[in-house]
Amino acid sequence: MTTSRSVYRQFLTYFAPLALQSISQSLTYPLVTMVASRGSGGPLNIAGLAQSMSVMMVLLTLGFGLITTGMVFGKTREGFARCVRINNVIILAIIVVYGILMLPPVSHFLFGTLLGLPSLIEKPATVTFIASLPLTVLFMLRNPYQIVLLNCKATGRAFGATLGRIILTLILSPVFCALNAVGPVWAVVCLTLPVAVEVMISRMLALPFMNRIEQSAERTPDYMEILMFSLTLSVGALFLSISGFMVGAFIARAPNPEHMLPVFYLALGIVNPVAFGAARLQALTLTYYGQSARINRQLIRFVLMAGMVMGFLPLALLLPGLIDWYYITLQNLDPGDLPLVRGTAWMLVLFPLAVALRAYSEGKAAWFKKPVTVLAGQAVFLSVVAVVAFFALNIGLPGNLLGALAIFLANLAAAGIMLFSIRCEQRGNLPVPSMNMEK
Secondary structure, eight states: OOOHHHHHHHHHHHHHHHHHHHHHHHHHHHHHHHHHHTSTTTTHHHHHHHHHHHHHHHHHGGGTHHHHHHHHHTTSHHHHHHHHHHHHHHHHHHHHHHHHHTSHHHHHIIIIIISOOOHHHHHHHHHHHHHTHHHHHHHHHTHHHHHHHHHTTOHHHHHHHHHHHHHHHHHHHHHHHHTTOOSHHHHHHHHHHHHHHHHHHHHHHHHHHHHTOOOOSSOOOOHHHHHHHHHHHHHHHHHHHHHHHHHHHHHHHSSOHHHHHHHHHHHHHHHHHHHHHHHTHHHHHHHHTTSOHHHHHHHHHHHHHHHHHHHHGGGGGGSTTHHIIIIIIITOOOGGGHHHHHHHHHHTTTHHHHHHHHHHHHHHHHHTTOHHHHHHHHHHHHHHHHHHHHHHHHTTOOHHHHHHHHHHHHHHHHHHHHHHHHHHHHHTSSOOOOOOOOO
């Protein structure tokens, strides 16, 4: 009989490399912000870089559902091959949309009018967005290798590829600064080169598993089934990404945006890596949920514990000495803004826990093959961000606290509606639409 301790050890063995992978790759962003902030625009370059990255992430959401889809349908040779072909088609679609958004009138409307960025932030946002096209393609090329490694429970290898990326970024960032290759464009270059290396390492590590994927006598899902499952999840992820620059747009309209935007994104830049790590609980849930009622209960306990622990990790940078070293020395922040950073960091302390609950809910819904339930939850997420940010703006809440409150409550609301929908459907009280996976 499997003991509780051994089950939690299995969870940790699977999840820890994924969390480390996400945390490590997310930490590349704070590393390159010091390259951006040393340009002529100073900390304003950081806000511009963050906004362009938010738009890039919106485009990447077209393929966000593919890894989860591959974990469901890509376990056979033909199913995996079809996932890869769909991934290639999505890459071409992203390039076309990217090309349109790069046109000067369109990019000005996007960053200057729609997002309402001040001109000093709009310029670095525009140039970094244009420079990020190769980075966007590289992220998509990584998807098939991630699918294989997750399906084969080789999460340690997935982390190994990202570890190579983080080490290279750690080396390049001070080198760029020493060579005076600074500013928003060089920051993007410093991000892109290590990702290219990560893709090559991922392919090398995944290749042995790819060669062992077996044929199956079962009916291979057709392209439309896979595509609709993936796009349904991707549309939901689009809502999450839209919320990123929606929050920025509200903060830009709050008082003192030149201070509040850099402060919020600097604090979020530390919390986000941990939150991205917590989001990998979706893969853990999809892998282990449904094996038994006991494991299901242990899974939700593990999710809660992981979310709580991860929420307090970013507070380490508020310790005396570390806060000055990171925010002032590395990130070139005005010392007078340190109290704003402290308040924002404490406001974000429960954010990873909320992300963990949403990730668990998404994984559970995907396990039940209910992508529309995930879509509904993420639509609620976007709605709650808009509503909370609107009311917070109108009652005069400072921009940095407005953003933290909006994303925390939105994650809780999304998790709640997904779990409620699944529970009601299981009781037969609420018909939740699902994809028709069988003919």
